[in-house]
Amino acid sequence: MNPTDVGGPAYYHRVVDCQWACPAHTNVPEYIRLISHGRFTDAYLLNRESNVFPGILGRTCDRPCEPACRRTRVDGKPVAICRLKRVAADHRDEVKHLLPTAPAQKNGKKVALIGGGPASLTVANDLMPLGYQVTIFEKLSKPGGLMRINIPAFRLPEQVLDEEIGYIVDMGVDVRYNTPVESLKALLDSKEYDAVFVGSGAPKGKELELPGRHDTDQIFIGIEWLESVHFGHVTSVGKRVLIIGVGNTAMDCCRSAKRLGATDVKVIARKTRKYFKASPWELEDAEEENVEIVENLQPVRFIVENGTLTGMEFEKFTSTEVDGKLQQETVGREIIPCDTVVLAIGQDNAFPFIERNIGLEFGKWDMPVVDKTTFMSTLPGVFFGGDAAFGPQNIIWAVEHGHQAAISIHNHCQQIPVTERPAQGMTLTSTKMGLHEWSYSNNYDPVTRQKMTHVDLVTRFKSLNTEVELGFTAEQTANEVERCLNCDVQTHFTDSLCIECDACIDICPVDCLAIIPNGDEAQLRENVKAPALNTEQPLFASGALKQTGRVMVKDENICLHCGLCAERCPTYAWDMRKFAVLIPHADAVVPATVAV
Numbered sequence: 258m259n260p261t262d263v264g265g266p267a268y269y270h271r272v273v274d275c276q277w278a279c280p281a282h283t284n285v286p287e288y289i290r291l292i293s294h295g296r297f298t299d300a301y302l303l304n305r306e307s308n309v310f311p312g313i314l315g316r317t318c319d320r321p322c323e324p325a326c327r328r329t330r331v332d333g334k335p336v337a338i339c340r341l342k343r344v345a346a347d348h349r350d351e352v353k354h355l356l357p358t359a360p361a362q363k364n365g366k367k368v369a370l371i372g373g374g375p376a377s378l379t380v381a382n383d384l385m386p387l388g389y390q391v392t393i394f395e396k397l398s399k400p401g402g403l404m405r406i407n408i409p410a411f412r413l414p415e416q417v418l419d420e421e422i423g424y425i426v427d428m429g430v431d432v433r434y435n436t437p438v439e440s441l442k443a444l445l446d447s448k449e450y451d452a453v454f455v456g457s458g459a460p461k462g463k464e465l466e467l468p469g470r471h472d473t474d475q476i477f478i479g480i481e482w483l484e485s486v487h488f489g490h491v492t493s494v495g496k497r498v499l500i501i502g503v504g505n506t507a508m509d510c511c512r513s514a515k516r517l518g519a520t521d522v523k524v525i526a527r528k529t530r531k532y533f534k535a536s537p538w539e540l541e542d543a544e545e546e547n548v549e550i551v552e553n554l555q556p557v558r559f560i561v562e563n564g565t566l567t568g569m570e571f572e573k574f575t576s577t578e579v580d581g582k583l584q585q586e587t588v589g590r591e592i593i594p595c596d597t598v599v600l601a602i603g604q605d606n607a608f609p610f611i612e613r614n615i616g617l618e619f620g621k622w623d624m625p626v627v628d629k630t631t632f633m634s635t636l637p638g639v640f641f642g643g644d645a646a647f648g649p650q651n652i653i654w655a656v657e658h659g660h661q662a663a664i665s666i667h668n669h670c671q672q673i674p675v676t677e678r679p680a681q682g683m684t685l686t687s688t689k690m691g692l693h694e695w696s697y698s699n700n701y702d703p704v705t706r707q708k709m710t711h712v713d714l715v716t717r718f719k720s721l722n723t724e725v726e727l728g729f730t731a732e733q734t735a736n737e738v739e740r741c742l743n744c745d746v747q748t749h750f751t752d753s754l755c756i757e758c759d760a761c762i763d764i765c766p767v768d769c770l771a772i773i774p775n776g777d778e779a780q781l782r783e784n785v786k787a788p789a790l791n792t793e794q795p796l797f798a799s800g801a802l803k804q805t806g807r808v809m810v811k812d813e814n815i816c817l818h819c820g821l822c823a824e825r826c827p828t829y830a831w832d833m834r835k836f837a838v839l840i841p842h843a844d845a846v847v848p849a850t851v852a853v
Contacts, residue, residue, distance in 0.1 A: 258778055258808070260800040263749065266683035269836040271795060272813050273744045275338060278325035280657040281307040282840050285322055285338055286745040290697065292345055293738040298352060300345035305356075307840060308342075309379050309425075309656050310404075312417045315343030316726070317408055319505075319536060319651040327742050330815060334706040336740045337729075344734050346417075352424075357386040359428040364388035366670040369450040371438045371610075374402020375652050376643030377456035378425050379659025380666065383843040385428040387667065392450070393430055396437035400426060402458050403644075404652060406484040409509050410722040411516070442612045445639070452638050452666045455625075456659070459644035461607040465501065465600050469559030473566040476559060479506045479601030486513055486721070495596025497521045499569055501556060507601035508539040511548045514599070516721050523593065524550045525569075528583060529576050542725065546714065552576070554591065559598065568594040604649045624648065631675040632662040638669055663843040671846065679846055682839035687832050688746055689823075695833050697743050699820045704740060707733040743818050747836045750809055752799040754830035757807070761822035761831055762786075769812045770822065772802065781810050790814070 261268055271277050275285040284303055291300035304311035308318075318339045326335030366389050370377040373395035381391045399405060401418050426432055438444055444453060462478035470476060475495060477485075479502065485491040494517040500507045503526040511522050524543065526533060529552050533540065544550065554571040561567070570592050574585040606624060611617060618626040618635040625634050627641045634641055642658030644650060665675040688696040710727045717723050729737065762770045768786035775781075781796055797811040823831040 258775060258781060258796070258798040260752075260808075261795070261797045263685075263747075266681045266836075266838045268795065268797075269683070269685070269745075269747050270681075270838045272747060272816075273836070273838075274325040274327050275322040275336075275744065276838070279307075279322045280654045281309075281660065282657075282838065283307040283322075284745070284837060286741055286743050287837065288345060289336070289338075289341055289738050289741045290743070292341055292734065293698070297345050297348040298350045298355075301349040301352060302355060304342055304345060305352075307656075307660075308653060309382055309659075310375065310421045310652070311342050312346035312421050313404060313413060314652060314656075315339060315341075315346050316413050316417070317404070318342070318653055321653070327744050327817075328740055331701075331742070331817070332703070332705070337706055337709075337737050340707075340709060340726075340729060341734070341737060344729055347728050353427075356424055357382075357428075359385040360388050362388065363390055366390070366451045367392070367449060368666055368670075369394065369444060369453045371441075371444075371453065371455045372402055372457040372643075372645070373397070373400035373432065374456050374458050374643055374655065375404055376645070376655040376659040376662070377402075377454060378422060379656045380454050380456070380642070380663045381428075381430050382425045383660060383663035384666065385425070385430060387844060389670075391430050393432045394436050394438045395432060395434050398434050400432060400434075402456075403460075403480070406487045407480050407506065407509065409483070409486070409513050411512070411717065411720075411725050412509070414722070414724050438610050440612065441610055441617075441639075442615050445615065451670045452640065454640045454642065454662055454666065455608075455611075455645050456641075456643045456655070457606075457608070457610075457645045459604040459606045459649040461605045462600065463603040463605055465556060465602060467556055467558050469561045469566075472561040473559070473564060475566040475596060476598045477600065479510050479599050480604060482599050483509060483513065486517070491517070493517055494519050495566075497595045498523070498597045498599065499593060499595045500524045500599050500601055502526075502601035502603070503540075503550070504534040504601060504603070505536060505539050506604070507599075508535050508543050510599045510601050511543050512546055513721065514597070515546050515548065516718055519597070522548045523595075524548060525554050525556070525571070525593075526550060526552045527555050527574075528585075529553065532583060542711075545711070546717075551593075553585070557590065560592065566596060566598065568592050569598060604644070606645060606648065608645075622648070630661070630678070631665045632658060633665055633669075633675050640665055660842050664841070664846060667843040667846045673846065679841035681841060684837045684839070685747070685749065685834045687834050689832060693824050695746075695820050697746050697833075697835070698739060699743065699746075699818070699833070701742070701817060701819060702736075702739040704736045706740065707737045745836050746818050746820070746833050748811065748816065748818070748820075748822060749832045749834040750797070750799055750811075751830050751832070752802055752809065754828045755799070755802050755804075755809060756828055756830075757802055757804045758827065760825045760827065764821045764825045766819065766821065767815045767817055769814075769816045771810045772805075772807050773810055775801070775806075775808045781808075782812075785810055785812050787812065787815060
């Protein structure tokens, strides 16, 4: 192997598993350390640089960071990253005076955003401080998109939404409520805007066309039903409710049904639990509220008698796994009585406002063709993001789409090719404070993951607006922050200082170091003490060591970042250095020089 390049951010960024897995690349270890020092406001502001909505995402994020957490390799349970984000949001001081503001002098460029969801709001957040005049066309009476109407208030209180969205809108965004865009062509033909961003989400719930579907008024589409519940158009439900589907929307539907008076709520899944789309914590919360999850059933028909829904008939399976693949065999049919059915089997995009003859190409699934780097469509100046770009995902993905689209919009308006992306940067600073002392907590703490306290069942079912999760206590927070392994504090090696004494290898508690003859990566992996199971995590290899010409090899996958190698090293060849990747947003674009 060639020596690992640690002069740029790419290698060390990959080592910080949580930040690497986060679509917006939030600096997780640093904000957890800030929380550990009681610096909640600083932790909140650091969060907001990347994810824009710390209070919202601290309650609703799908947490792609947590399965990646290095802690799972130690005791099986990731650090409660998402809930610590909420700690920062809940305990911060007033921050509005610390946030970016829009300049009084505008830059002369106007941008239209279709839809007021997280992707559009992120674009506005990034462009307003640069002097753009931003207009959001929102079909509803309040901003937030599906964050507002499809995430129930018992998970995401409205005041949290209003506050964090307000930080963006209050910069002077022109939000036109109750104003759906009915023709993209007309908007473009007006020549009023220099760029258009489509962040209209995936607002169409999937149908289930089976016998009896249209013979009763007690069968609903999940996202439409949640919207009706939010606006108070639906205030009651049958006692026996079936939710078809096992995604996060289905979990919101079943839990909402319990609060509307249902006593028997069942969620119907075609496959086994391993294949459910809902997050594990969403499933746990639903089951805590006595929702029954039934596996291996596929709908066949709705049973309607004299216009009244009385049940559903299902095909029943047995499931086995063969070579890692699910195989199902039909074993009969089953009828389940019910009064109401909610269909939560997925969402589709809908673009009735986009004409098909304006030069904007559509591809598979009738989705716009969108570049995954620039987020521009085939029609220059028209950009997409969030669910509208590539189908339903989650809020944090929508935020990252917004950041990248804002870069492209800024480039487009400044006459810079949208393919020119500002480069990532990095900082790398030693944490050494003494012979055996570092400026971070490097003592592995075996404490278990903290369990979130919930409002009791009786109280939570009294209102749709009672938030279920109470947040961590001070003691829980103190325990949870110590579970972080500080993956951003890197073991930085200087090969010219190494005397090959093996002190670091002897003291490493997880056998992640080796001094061995060089070879290709496969050979090095075979010769390390503890062969890596995760080959997606690159090995570190030094240059040739001056004593024998061998190389220092490190398996980053199992390192605990404890710093013992650096403490033991007699020549300072190892150092613990805090790394931070600098993720550029639109303000990092260098304006083009335009000839006049």
